[in-house]
Amino acid sequence: MAALALALALALISSLSYLVGWQFQVSPPTIQCIVEKALIQITKLERECLHFVGASRTDTGVHAWGQVAHFITPFNYDSLETIHAALNGLLPSDIRVREISAATPEFHARFSAKSKVYHYKIYNDTIMDPFQRHYVYHSVYKLNTAAMREAAKMFIGKHDFSAFVNASRNDRVPDPVKTIFRFDVIEMGPLIQLEVEGSGFLYRQVRNMVALLIQIGKEAIPTEIVPKILATLDRRELAKYALSAPPHGLCLVSVKYNQEHLLLPSDCPTTSFGRHHTITKCKLPFY
Known part of the structure; x- marks a missing residue:
């Protein structure tokens, strides 16, 4: 065959x-x-x-x-x-x-996949572009992209992402250890694009990481919170600061082999x- x-x-x-x-x-x-x-x-x-x-x-x-x-x-x-x-x-x-x-x-x-690349798009302006509303998350709060960029770098490397996974019936015993190769925060006018590439991702892991970065961008919490939450290995710790980002801003861009x-x-x-x-x-x- x-x-x-x-x-x-x-x-x-x-x-x-x-x-x-x-x-x-x-x-x-x-x-x-x-x-x-x-x-x-x-x-x-x-x-x-x-x-x-x-x-x-x-x-x-x-x-x-x-x-x-x-x-x-x-x-x-x-x-x-x-x-x-x-x-x-x-x-x-x-x-x-x-x-x-x-x-x-x-x-x-x-x-056979070597890595996967996801993009999450945020429209950071008071008025949302209606032509992008199905593909972009709208944040009216002015986000501090420098802080988001600094925090995103803390995800890079091999980590246990137990604190960033939601419970799933399909993955009862997933391997929580994943490697993030890059996590970029790119500004294109009012559009902020978060690009993350990793060896694999747990259920809602990307949306949970993005949600935390958004809170950091709002300056509601400091950048140092990332390694602290990672170290707890507890999803309930992340829930104190952020819920999952909405799904419509996320896109699977490529799978590499x-x-x-x-x-x-x-x-x-x-x-x-x-x-x-x-x-x-x-x-x-x-x-």
Whole structure:
């Protein structure tokens, strides 16, 4: 069997009302459930045969531009453009497959991942830009980005993040030790973008770290609170200062893999980035 790696671009504008994150469940529907149904319809395979797995189990309301998933297929494809077009034709408009490519049999979207990159956007102005309201958290308080930047650096390195994880039924005994490679605070006019890259993240860990940084940006608490909360290994300690930041400001931007996991078999079909239609081939009069 050959494994196909799917790079999914998910623009979840309406997902805030009817989707409850990535991980499979039938009702209410999840992104994994919807994509699996499309794959089953196209391949005629049973769900158990697909082994469809996502790199990151994003939470309800969280967006994803760089989600990666893989599934197993017994079929050989001369071209991936047909299945690519069929998938996007069956999926709702707020879920899109950006890219589909062949992968080595050893590739696993989740366990082969080297790191994941998340961005959290904050609109820091008295009046919110209505065009960004679905993707950006609005803070009317003027945030001290220098203090936020200093505090963000304290997360970098290998730590036990037990104090920054919410209880989850899906991860009963998660490994709380994670490595943060970088945590940047970038200002772009009224927009503040928090960029964090790590080996992996616990349930709501990013949103909890962001929530604490926002409180530090408001100058409600000092930057030195970060190592103190980390040392407690107690989620209740964080709750004294901050609750989870809202999900709509968070986006999974990319999942990174080691180079050996990206090497393609010699006889595999070329990567599909989607079909492109030219105006000269289009017979619709309004074009």
